[in-house]
Amino acid sequence: MGNKNENATDGRQMLYSDTLLDHFRNPRNYGSLPSPDVAYEEFNPLCGDRIRIELKISDNRIAAARFVGDGCAISIAAASLLTELVLGVEIASGALISDEELIASLKSDIKPSRMKCALLPLEALRSCVKVYRRPKTGA
Numbered sequence: 019m020g021n022k023n024e025n026a027t028d029g030r031q032m033l034y035s036d037t038l039l040d041h042f043r044n045p046r047n048y049g050s051l052p053s054p055d056v057a058y059e060e061f062n063p064l065c066g067d068r069i070r071i072e073l074k075i076s077d078n079r080i081a082a083a084r085f086v087g088d089g090c091a092i093s094i095a096a097a098s099l100l101t102e103l104v105l106g107v108e109i110a111s112g113a114l115i116s117d118e119e120l121i122a123s124l125k126s127d128i129k130p131s132r133m134k135c136a137l138l139p140l141e142a143l144r145s146c147v148k149v150y151r152r153p154k155t156g157a
Contacts, residue, residue, distance in 0.1 A: 034091060035125035042091040047084045047101035058145040060138050067093040067135055071142040075150060080104050090135050097139035099123050109147050
């Protein structure tokens with residue numbers, strides 16, 4: 019009943035869910051936007067993962083989200099899922115998506131030591147929103 023590891027045939031739990039593996043092997047929204055309204059890159063010096071999130075904003079909502087980067091299966095899958103989850107979300111609320119929502123969407127048992135990998139794309143997204151919401155200076 020709802021066991022995310024039910025595909026294991028020898029009694030062992032699977033390390034990654036089918037959802038995580040699918041988004042890692044076939045990442046959605048991978049690549050750069052032609053002219054993003056905002057972009058931000060985050061880097062995890064502990065493992066070397068690097069994820070850049072790019073956004074197009076229209077009517078204060080995320081109209082397009084793409085990512086580029088190098089990372090482990092968890093960070094790439096999380097970036098792929100995140101770009102799907104945030105489409106159409108209003109950025110004024112600031113909430114966007116919680117850590118728990120992103121982790122749950124991976125449908126895998128993410129160990130504490132790998133949590134930074136899973137949340138790196140979300141950190142980049144939150145930084146994008148902060149940069150976008152900053153008062154613009156100059157004329």
